[in-house]
Amino acid sequence: MSEFLNIAQQYLESDEWPYERDDEKGLLKTGVSSDGQTYRVFIDAQDQSDQFICYVYGPTNVPEEKRRAAAEYLCRANYGLRIGNFEIDMSDGEVRYKTSIDVEGADLCVTMVKNLLNVGAAMMMRYYPGLLKLVYGDAEPAAVIQEIEAG
Numbered sequence: 001m002s003e004f005l006n007i008a009q010q011y012l013e014s015d016e017w018p019y020e021r022d023d024e025k026g027l028l029k030t031g032v033s034s035d036g037q038t039y040r041v042f043i044d045a046q047d048q049s050d051q052f053i054c055y056v057y058g059p060t061n062v063p064e065e066k067r068r069a070a071a072e073y074l075c076r077a078n079y080g081l082r083i084g085n086f087e088i089d090m091s092d093g094e095v096r097y098k099t100s101i102d103v104e105g106a107d108l109c110v111t112m113v114k115n116l117l118n119v120g121a122a123m124m125m126r127y128y129p130g131l132l133k134l135v136y137g138d139a140e141p142a143a144v145i146q147e148i149e150a151g
Contacts (some may be wrong), residue, residue, distance in 0.1 A: 002026055004052050004108055010112040017083035032056070032127040036068030041117065051106040052113070055096045056120040058128055066135045070095070073134050073141035077127045077148075083119045086127070095131065097124045 005021065008028050012019045028043040037059050044053040062070040067090055074086040074095065081083040084099035099116040101108070130144040 002045045002047050004047050005043070007108050008043045008045065008052075008113045008117075011110045011117070014110070015114070024119055028105075032121045032125075033127065037128060039121065039124050039128070041121065043117070045114075050151040051100060051102055052093035052108055052116070053098060054101040054113075054116045055118050058124065058131070062088065062095060062131070062135055064093065067093055069134055069141055070131060073144060074127075074133055076141055077123075077130075082125065083116075084123060086123075091146055095128075139151045 002023065002029055003081075005023070006025065009019070009021065012028065012030060017030050019028050021028055023040065026045045026047075028045075030041045030043070032039050032041060039059060040057040040088070042055045042057070044055065069087065070093070071088050071090065074088055084097055088095050088096050094112045097120045100118045101112060101116060102138045103112075129150060130139075130148045133144055134141060
């Protein structure tokens, strides 16, 4: 049984997040909603390699014809971020925000889990609406980022 998953589960239960646990894959699955969007959250516990990863997935995939613009947008969003980063799968348009920590020589704690999960959720909630403007409108990546970061 994964000690990392147990610690993550402690946080989810203490903050009343509903979740599913998959011990076989070393995952906790949950989600978060904001402004009509629901974001899937996967907590990936890799005890054997001392790595703890949190992924927050966008609810829709970017259409193929908009992936280059989306990649530019996400690259611009990533610049200056201190914890985590956006990723896009160019083959299917899936977008996610990843936060992670290597805990070799230390102990994972509930506060670390809380911070990784909440940063990922906050960044997705902040930047995903701009991505939708880009994908379903004629907005330019730089202009959308400037608007988000100015306000």
